[in-house]
Amino acid sequence: GENVEQHPSTLSVQEGDSAVIKCTYSDSASNYFPWYKQELGKRPQLIIDIRSNVGEKKDQRIAVTLNKTAKHFSLHITETQPEDSAVYFCAATSPTDSWGKLQFGAGTQVVVTP
């Protein structure tokens, strides 16, 4: 089955700087890669996703890149703000699995300091 590794586990950035979180996956057939943001005690919320037929996707200050050859994908947050502080999870799913059976990374605690 799919295995997803996520780094770093914690990330502290100054407000206004960029944050980058990286994930690797093991199943070359995986074709859907969502990113979820989870604030303390809240539900995971989808912030951006990318499918295997594109290499990059951007939504305002958030972008995701996918390198299928190297089997890794990254989340980029530019001009970070205090409200970006949260735990971010990457995930992947393979067509050999049930579609909604996401394999999640262990999460990255992002702290944005003013």
Next chain:
Amino acid sequence: NAGVMQNPRHLVRRRGQEARLRCSPMKGHSHVYWYRQLPEEGLKFMVYLQKENIIDESGMPKERFSAEFPKEGPSILRIQQVVRGDSAAYFCASSPSQVFSGANVLTFGAGSRLTVL
């Protein structure tokens, strides 16, 4: 659209009791997934259900755990004879279909936090 509704939000049980967690998917969604999140860990897939059918229960512990999604009513995750290690947040998610398409995303509920004393 009220989103994915879970209840109870918080549940306290003593060891050996039963816990029942309920999930109503988003309107129009017929696929339900349960995930468990242990303290300070990522989410782990447990089970995938459609109405009246368990499609994939590969992440469900073999004993004490069961799930159902009846024709009428919410999906239920049932944990019998709870132990302290069952203390976790249980999240339900729903999607409109199994189709790999641009419109298909997984939406999570607010979770049910189980504490076993």
